[in-house]
Amino acid sequence: MTKKQDYQKLEKKLIGEKKSCWELWDEKIKKEAFDFAEKYKIFLDKAKTERESVLEGVKMAKEKGFKDIGAVKSLKAGDKVFAINKNKALMMAVIGKKSMKEGFRMLMSHIDSPHLDLKISPLYEEESLAFFKTHYYGGIKKYQWPTITLALHGVVCLDDGKEINFVIGEKDTDPIFMITDLLPHLDRGVLTPKREVLGEDLNLLLGSIPVNDKKIKEKVKLAVLEYLFNNYGIKQGDFASAEIQAVPSNKARDLGFDRSMVSAYGHDDRICSFVAIEAFLNTKVSNQTQICAWVDREEIGSDGQTGAISLFFEKFISNLLELGGEKSNMSEIINIFDKSKAISTDVTVAVDPDYKEVHDLRNAHRMGYGIAMEKYTGSGGKYSTSEASAEYVAELRGIMKRNKNIVCQFSAGLGKVDQGGGGTIAKFMANRGIDIVDMGIPLFNMHAPLEIASKADLYSAYLFYKEFYLG
Missing domain, CATH: 3.40.630.10 (Zn peptidases)
Known part of the structure; x- marks a missing residue:
């Protein structure tokens, strides 16, 4: 040797x-x-x-x-x-x-x-669109969350003791939700290294069709509440005793030609x-x-x-x-x-x-x-x-x-x-x-x-x- x-x-x-x-x-x-x-x-x-x-x-x-x-x-x-x-x-x-x-x-x-929690009073209307205000949980890079598809997973506890659990956005037939972003053509001076996406920018877009009543001030917001009440029995005040999270709607998937990794x-x-x-x-x-x-x-x-x-x-x-x-x-x-x-x-x-x-x-x-x-x-x-x-x-x-x-x-x-x-x-x-x-x-x-x-x-x-x- x-x-x-x-x-x-x-x-x-x-x-x-x-x-x-x-x-x-x-x-x-x-x-x-x-x-x-x-x-x-x-x-x-x-x-x-x-x-x-x-x-x-x-x-x-x-x-x-x-x-x-x-x-x-x-x-x-x-x-x-x-x-x-x-x-x-x-x-x-x-x-x-x-x-x-x-x-x-x-x-x-x-x-x-890390995820996005809905705030205590999350639902609002602006420019004839309905949104949820969120509060991010954990150490996230906030710019990663706009434009991805999100699902809502929640529990709502009513004052009569009833508990409502729901998931919206995981099935292919479900609607999904999204945080909007500014187009690159107009972001000069708005989204800069000193002014990136802020926590208060992480608002979920929910809907755009108003109720058919001219006397209602926030017609789209009411339409969303009507949907939530008809489908889940939820009123605006019930958000105070709710835990609702927005999470990516993506499924766990194999990654790579050899499928050796998992993205999720x-x-x-x-x-x-x-x-x-x-x-x-x-x-x-x-x-x-x-x-x-x-x-x-x-x-x-x-x-x-x-x-x-x-x-x-x-x-x-x-x-x-x-x-x-x-x-x-x-x-x-x-x-x-x-x-x-x-x-x-x-x-x-x-x-x-x-x-x-x-x-x-x-x-x-x-x-x-x-x-x-x-x-x-x-x-x-x-x-x-x-x-x-x-x-x-x-x-x-x-x-x-x-x-x-x-x-x-x-x-x-x-x-x-x-x-x-x-x-x-x-x-x-x-x-x-x-x-x-x-x-x-x-x-x-x-x-x-x-x-x-x-x-x-x-x-x-x-x-x-x-x-x-x-x-």
Whole structure:
């Protein structure tokens, strides 16, 4: 053997190989990845809001024998329960063979995505046209939302206790809605780098036919209200007790000649939510209790009743303890957190060849190179950072070795150190004393109306999440 061949072996041993999943996997695993993506696309088209995601998650759980935690009297190893928080967050657990006091293993993701909420008093008429005023939710580039087709997904709670749910714009036979834009011929001096699309410009065009009554001042507005009342029983005042979102009406679609990617609204973070629940529902009972948590409001800081900061999490753990016949108090729960392991299953950024300059290419994630681990998030000098310990990362690396088809890429942060940054729910679990790290799927177009993900990364995440649950 020549010295050159020795060095080639040494390079493989000490540095390893950076290859995409498509280069490493055999045809059987590739087919599994494509089949798995088909299930994901179906889920994504059904779950475009937090409430819809919870409904789908509960349906999936019930099909596997899960019961509402409020309907059980006691818990033993192998029992499966779920708890719904305000219809917009979901906790699920499979009771382990050991006591809850030995800690749990958890995948936590968020099911909210950037969208447009209708304002409290949204409906108005101007220039004989009817519009809805909106308030954007999450970090969006506002210029991306005009001229795309939008659907309305909503719940309206009436003062008599009745609840009205509706979706308009998803079926091919439905009308769609749109935010208008200014033609390039006239935008000089109006839409400039200093005056781009503003939040108050994001108004949905609804209709243009007036009611036939000369005495009515706002004829088109009344025509829209007449339609809403006749079809859904909604009056103008009912918008005050409504949650109505405008979201892209696009379906999840394969992208590329090879169909290796998926274009869709809501990858962030329903892609990880779906993978997490699939891994959770298809993993054997282990020694430690397994938890799958879907939370809300991550895109706006995780505050509120349904966010990761909420005490609903502690309440769920307390219920598991008590139903298992064990003592529950804050001291016990804190001790359990200290023995628990978790993954924040959130998306991250993939290197876009057209925007390489924002990345440290030696510490960046690539599309199709597997699940992405981010040891820490935050910005600048590691501000607002949750950083996993070296010991915990080493433990997870050991888990990966159990399945040769798990492909992982390691990095930290979003982009170059002083370029920007971002955070996840990991820090809120870390604050509780839980070992946690971010491991998710790299995307193109994050926070845009349509995002792009690789089917390879989707399936690699699934394979790892299943192994993680087994400990």
